[in-house]
Structure formats: C-alpha cells, structure tokens
Amino acid sequence: MQTPTSSASASEFSLAVEHIRKSFGSVQVLADVSFDARQGEFITLLGPSGCGKTTLLRIIAGLERADAGRVVVAGQGVDHLPANRRSVNTVFQSYALFPHLTVFENVAFGLRSRRVPSPEVNTRVQQGMEMLRIADFARRLPHQLSGGQKQRVALARALVNQPEVLLLDEPMSALDAKLRAEVQVELRRLQRSLGKTFVLVTHDQHEAMTVSDRIIVMNRGKIEQQGPTVEVYERPRNRFIAEFFGAANLLSAQRCGEQRVMTPAGELSVRQTPSWESGTVAIHPEWIEISDAPPAKNGVQAVVRESIYRGDHVELIMEPGPLRVQVSPRLRAEPGSTLWLSLPEERLEVLDD
Ligand SMILES: Nc1ncnc2c1ncn2[C@@H]1O[C@H](COP(=O)(O)OP(=O)(O)OP(=O)(O)O)[C@@H](O)[C@H]1O
Numbered sequence: 001m002q003t004p005t006s007s008a009s010a011s012e013f014s015l016a017v018e019h020i021r022k023s024f025g026s027v028q029v030l031a032d033v034s035f036d037a038r039q040g041e042f043i044t045l046l047g048p049s050g051c052g053k054t055t056l057l058r059i060i061a062g063l064e065r066a067d068a069g070r071v072v073v074a075g076q077g078v079d080h081l082p083a084n085r086r087s088v089n090t091v092f093q094s095y096a097l098f099p100h101l102t103v104f105e106n107v108a109f110g111l112r113s114r115r116v117p118s119p120e121v122n123t124r125v126q127q128g129m130e131m132l133r134i135a136d137f138a139r140r141l142p143h144q145l146s147g148g149q150k151q152r153v154a155l156a157r158a159l160v161n162q163p164e165v166l167l168l169d170e171p172m173s174a175l176d177a178k179l180r181a182e183v184q185v186e187l188r189r190l191q192r193s194l195g196k197t198f199v200l201v202t203h204d205q206h207e208a209m210t211v212s213d214r215i216i217v218m219n220r221g222k223i224e225q226q227g228p229t230v231e232v233y234e235r236p237r238n239r240f241i242a243e244f245f246g247a248a249n250l251l252s253a254q255r256c257g258e259q260r261v262m263t264p265a266g267e268l269s270v271r272q273t274p275s276w277e278s279g280t281v282a283i284h285p286e287w288i289e290i291s292d293a294p295p296a297k298n299g300v301q302a303v304v305r306e307s308i309y310r311g312d313h314v315e316l317i318m319e320p321g322p323l324r325v326q327v328s329p330r331l332r333a334e335p336g337s338t339l340w341l342s343l344p345e346e347r348l349e350v351l352d353d
Contacts, residue, residue: 013075014039014197015060015165020069022055022221029055030066031221037165037214040195042188044208047218048244053201056218057167060199061090074164084113089158090167093174095150097142103129103153104138110161128160131190148179155187159194166191168200172207184210205245209233217241238352239280248282248349249323255279261350265300265320265341270348280351285315285326287347290333295342302341304333 015037022030029052037043045053058064060071062083071078078086089110097106107128111121129135132152142150151171158166168187172180188211191198202208208215209229216226217240225237236242242250253261255274260267261281270281289295302318309329316325316333318341325341333339 012038014041014073015199016070016072017056017060018070018072020056020059020066020071022052022059022064022066029221030059033069033218033221033223035216035223035226037197037199039197042191042198042200042211042213044200044202044212044215045218046202046205046208046215046245049203051218052221053203053218054169057090057169057199057201060165061088061167062086063090087164088167089161089163089165090169091151091154091158091171093170095142095154095171095174097150097153097157099142102139102141103134103145106142106153107134107156107160109157114161124160125156128156131159132156147174147176148183151175151183155190159196163196165197165199168198170202171200172202173204180207181210187211215245217245219244234284234347236282236349236351239282242280242282242349242351246284247324248284249288249321250351251281251283251321251323253279253281253350265302265323265343268298268343268348269345270350271346272350274350276353279353282349282351283343283347285324287344288323288325289342289344290325290327290331291340291342294340298343298345298348300341300343302339304335304337304339307333307335 013036018034020030020033033056045056047053055064059066062081073087104125107125108121111124129138132155134149134152134156137145137149154171172183175183184207200211212229214227215229215232217224217232219240225232225241232241233246236245236248239250242248251263251265253263255277256262256267259270259273261270261274263281302320302323304316305319306317308315313326314329314331316327318325327333
C-alpha cells in the first residue's frame, strides 16, 4: 500500500509524503514511500531497527534531503524550505535540551529565535509549561530534572511553536517501563486535546497501539501495511506484519479446496480462498477457543505441552501446531491434558508471503 488511501481533499491533510526515495551511497534506505496524515491524526511509523523510520522523519523535518519525492505540509510543498521554516517541530530521543538554559528558556527558545515579542513569549511558555506540568521547574537546568521531566520540557518546547505537525522520534525510549506507559497515555491525551497532527517513530508495537489512530508498518525502506490500529493487528496482510505486530500463530498451509487449507493442525476452513498453492495462515492466540466437546467447525484436538502463567492470562503451548493459546488463569490445563480447540474461520488470516 504505497499510495495515500484516503479520499479526503488535500486541505484536510496536515502532511503528505509522496514517493520518497533515499539512498546513502549504494544502500537504498527508503524506496518510494508515500503516506498522509489528516489534521488531528496520530500516526505511528512502526518498524524494526534500520528500516528507515528516522530517515523518513528527518526528511519530513528538513534535516535530510530526499533523492526523489515530495513533502507537503498543510497543502504546501516544503522541500525547498530549511528545517526552521517548516511548520514542523521534532522531539528527539535524546530530548536535545540546551544544558546551560533553564527549563523556561529551553521552552522559549523557538519563540525567541523567531523574534516573538517578549510578553507573548512569557504567556505562551507559561501556558506550555502548565499544560505539561513543568511550571514548578521553570528555573531549573536540564541536569536537575528526571528523564520524564526532561521529556516534558522537550515536548513543551516543540508545542509552544504551534507547529502544524509534531514529529516524535522515539521520545520515550529513555524512560523506564512504568513511566513510559504513563507518558504514552498522557501524550495521547495531550494530542487529542490540542487537535494537532502527531507522527511518532517507534519500534515498540505496544507503544504504537496505545497512542495511534493509524499505524504505518515499515520494513526495509518500504511500507508493508498502513491502517487503523485494530485493522493492522487483526488483519495483517503478510507474514512480516503478522510476526512483527501481535505475535500471531503462523501455520504453514496448502490450499486444498475452495476456502480450505491443510495445516499441521489439520484441515481448516478460511474466509477467502488463498491465491497461493502453499503459504501461511495466521491466528492470534486470544482468538482460539477451548471447548470440552468437538466444535462444529475448525475443531482441533490438541495436547497441552506447556502452560505458562502470565498473571492476567495463561499461555498454553499446544500440539499439533504448535499453537499458542491464551486462556483465563482460572482454567486448569496441566501439561499432558487433551483439549478441543476451535479456530474461528473469521479469525484465520490468509497471508501474502
Ligand atoms: N547518514 C547516514 N549515512 C549512511 N547510512 C545511514 C545514515 N543514516 C542512516 N543510515 C542507514 O540507513 C538505514 C536506516 O536508518 P534509520 O535510522 O532511518 O532507521 P530506523 O528505522 O530509524 O532505525 P532505529 O529504530 O534503529 O533508529 C540504516 O541501515 C542506517 O545505518
């Protein structure tokens, strides 16, 4: 899915990225990447390390030049504009705060360099600091702040400039797991209340799911799939997405009739007839149902090989398959016991390889 899919008019878009290509020397890092973001949308670029996410963000920000393609912000091509003349601000992984400036002056920096009158700077910085709950630290220097506080300063510094688009390059990766989860929820709340367009880069699928309206999954410089979070999770298009996003069960399969495939777990009916002779079908562990009696359709009699207690659920590893199945911790399924599984047809995804 390389072209923008929405039918909205150009003015509804805060950002359009059109056919971007980029190589470093002989290595192609981005190969014809296109996507757009509507005003007020939270988009996440998700993909493994080295797939080109940061390079794409830097091209949007004007910190890197594309070899081909166009970046459009609020309906206007910006390729000829330097970074500081684009209505785009970036929050970096390292926060990039000025160590010798106070929190207040860090937040004020962009406004002062654009010669915004002092009274307005004071008002906007104060508002920005209050919004991000850092007003109490206004006089501190960055080294006197925690990671989470520095992160808020970096966000405030970007947001007071009122950019059309805020770019976030793994801004939460330096935070511990608990704080990170809190900041993700806060970031989403902030974005909703401001109605701004945010584009986040991350390789963390849980982070992507927490914050995004739409997820763009990248691999080796290409977009593999883009769509609403639920759609990408529940309807992965190919093997890469299914493996990278959501840890689905992947079963090798042979086509054996109309909407039927043969898998190591037996013959199963699927929603659509595969276009391949042999390929892969996927199902998420939480969609597999357990029953005492043989189910009417897509039943598999399976033996529990391992039972892993994970607190809020138990993960069963079962044969044939192997199939990972997610069940309630109330269910007692000891290794060696035999259970009937049902693999609902509407939850079995036929993947493009
Ligand atoms: N200035 C550069 N010169 C040469 N190669 C580069 C340069 N910047 C990035 N690359 C290469 O381009 C590829 C994509 O890098 P990029 O930083 O965009 O990936 P990423 O998806 O953001 O990865 P990560 O999640 O690890 O930050 C990598 O192979 C990287 O080594």
